[in-house]
Each structure stands twice: as structure tokens, then as C-alpha cells.
Amino acid sequence: MAIDSKDNVSNAGFVDKRVETALSESVILTQVDKVIGWGRKYSFFLYPFITACCGMEFMSVAGPRYDIDRFGAALPRFSPRQADLLIVVGTISHKQAPILSKVYNQMAEPKWVFAYGACVCSGGMYDNYATVQGIDTILPVDVYVPGCPPRPEMVFDGLIKLQDLVQNERSSKWPRGQAPYMPREKKA
Amino acid sequence: MANIIQIVKDRFGDLVLDSHSQHGDDTVIVNKNSILEIMQWLRDNEATNFNFLMDLTAVDYLGKGKDMRFEVVYHLYSLENNIRLRVKAGVTEEDATINSLAPLWKGADWYEREVYDLYGILFIGHPNMKRILLYEGFEGHPLRKDYPIDKRQPLIGPDN
Numbered sequence A: 001m002a003i004d005s006k007d008n009v010s011n012a013g014f015v016d017k018r019v020e021t022a023l024s025e026s027v028i029l030t031q032v033d034k035v036i037g038w039g040r041k042y043s044f045f046l047y048p049f050i051t052a053c054c055g056m057e058f059m060s061v062a063g064p065r066y067d068i069d070r071f072g073a074a075l076p077r078f079s080p081r082q083a084d085l086l087i088v089v090g091t092i093s094h095k096q097a098p099i100l101s102k103v104y105n106q107m108a109e110p111k112w113v114f115a116y117g118a119c120v121c122s123g124g125m126y127d128n129y130a131t132v133q134g135i136d137t138i139l140p141v142d143v144y145v146p147g148c149p150p151r152p153e154m155v156f157d158g159l160i161k162l163q164d165l166v167q168n169e170r171s172s173k174w175p176r177g178q179a180p181y182m183p184r185e186k187k188a
Numbered sequence B: 001m002a003n004i005i006q007i008v009k010d011r012f013g014d015l016v017l018d019s020h021s022q023h024g025d026d027t028v029i030v031n032k033n034s035i036l037e038i039m040q041w042l043r044d045n046e047a048t049n050f051n052f053l054m055d056l057t058a059v060d061y062l063g064k065g066k067d068m069r070f071e072v073v074y075h076l077y078s079l080e081n082n083i084r085l086r087v088k089a090g091v092t093e094e095d096a097t098i099n100s101l102a103p104l105w106k107g108a109d110w111y112e113r114e115v116y117d118l119y120g121i122l123f124i125g126h127p128n129m130k131r132i133l134l135y136e137g138f139e140g141h142p143l144r145k146d147y148p149i150d151k152r153q154p155l156i157g158p159d160n
Helices: A017-023 A027-041 A054-062 A097-106 A120-121 A152-167 B004-015 B032-044 B108-119
Strands: A046-050 A084-090 A112-116 A141-143 B017-021 B028-031 B054-060 B070-078 B083-091 B097-099 B122-125
Touching: A027 A152, A046 A054, A046 A097, A046 A141, A054 A084, A054 B108, A084 A097, A084 B097, A097 B054, A112 A152, A112 B017, A112 B032, A141 A152, B004 B017, B004 B032, B004 B083, B032 B070, B032 B083, B054 B108, B108 B122
Parallel strands: A046 A084, A084 A112, A112 A141, B028 B083, B097 B122
Antiparallel strands: B017 B028, B054 B070, B070 B083
């Protein structure tokens, strides 16, 4: 099941798709998109979904020596309703996966997913019965930063690449839709 | 303090199948049908007074030539007397059940759920016998020796 703009029911993007395709790459709309992209990339509100040891490295990334505040992404919002960058940090087990999917679905668009660490990118060293082998089996991921844990410089490299991605986004990309994995309803 | 193994053997006689003291750890191997009676006596009488159940786990002896496939292992400790005892009870594969110790020690509750989750041994009389570490739709019991190491579960994750 792929994430696709066509799957969405409502046309609640910033610019109506029909207008976009009718004007087809007009200069005004691309400039508006650039301004919006510039504003979004320098003001990420993080949701650090931390489960394991990569969280220690995330703390040092947010600390004063390697400062994530330089990129405007200082304030973690521990409510998904107020956040737009979901940073998944640490091993995700099969029991934790519905929770992660629910948090992603609760975030408002536009939202991006940052896979921090080897366990999140591909399961890492835990190739076993209990670990999700990569977050991209349940969520759409925008940036993958491998490492166990990744050096803070690598994290910032990934963040800068994410900023480039956000800058060059078209507004017709949103809304992107729900995560492909939906948590099951609990049997009563 | 008299030898703890001798005390248990004097009281229970032929219910104690075997015993040893390797590396200084006193161990008795008992029949699983009398486990509740033995544990109750060990906890309540004044000579031994084992009021602390330190650990409850299981071992899978598949392929090692033993007649009972599983063995449930209990570690007991007495806070007043400072003595330790290990009690082992063999469990066969066909009848993988044993009495639950949750009525005696509250700590046995989660240990027994973990043993059920990972080995598949049912505990009769347990108040809440369900999986504790793995998710509800998980198929199989992973710490058994015949669980394939690369088996993928149906919920999520790339297919094998």
C-alpha cells in the first residue's frame, strides 16, 4: 500500500490541485511554495519518539555542544497535535509499533519522519522475533540516519538534507494520508 | 543451620526426586504435582521461612536426551535466615502445565506470565494468564529450541 496524494478524499491542500495543474508550474505559485518551504524548514517542532539508547545521543544533539537550536528546531513538543517532525529514536518492538503508528496519525500535516539510528532504519542488530525490521514498513520515512548511535554531525547532515527536501516541496504534496499500517482495534 | 536439602528430604521423602549442591547452590528436583504443597511448606514453616521468591523461570532441554522436555526453576531466599534454595520441577511437552504459585507469592504473577509467553507452559490457577512481553497476535513461543531464528511474525515487518 503506497502513500499517494491520490488516495486522499479531501482536497484540503494549500492550493487546489485543479488550480495547480491548470496553471501548471506558474511562477507565482512556485515562489509562494519557496517562501512557505523556507519558513517550514527553519522552524521544525520536534516530536522525539525516544525508546532506547539512541535517546542518549539525541540528548547530546540537543545539548549545548552540538546544538539543534542553531537550525531552529529547538523546542520539542511532546504532544503530536503540536509537532511536525516525528523523530523516531531507538528500537521499535512489535508491541510498540501500533503506538508509533497512532502517534503519526495524530500529527497534523505537513509532517515529516526522521529515522534516527540503525534500529529504526532497518532493525539494526536485532534481527529477531520482537523487533520491527525498519520503520518504513509502517510509516513513510523522509530521512534515514544510520549509526549505532549516529554521531551528532551525521544527525545534522540528515537534518540539512531534510531541510533541502522541505524547501523544494510543492504544496500539492499535502495531504499525504494515513500511515499504511493501522493499529488494530482491541477485541472487547 | 542444618543442611537445607536434608530438611526438605526429611519432610517430603520420596517427593524429592534428586538433589545436588554444585558450586555451593542447594538444589532439589521435585515432582511437579506436589509443587504447591512443597512451596507452601517451605514458605510457612519457621525453620526455613522462605519469604522471598527471587526468580521463576524455565529451561528447554530439547535434544539433550532428558525424558522431561521443560524444567521450571524456582529460586527461593529467606530474609531472616539468609539461606537460598533452588527448586526444579520437570514438565513434559505433552502436558505443559504446572500449578501456579501466584497465591503464595505475588511476585510469581509476572514471572509466570513471562514463562507462558516465551515457553508456552500454562500455569493452572493463575489470575491473568496471558502474554506479557510480546503482542497479542504473536504466533508461537520464541524461547523454545525449535522456534526458527528467522521466522517473521504476521503483523508487520518484511516477509521472509
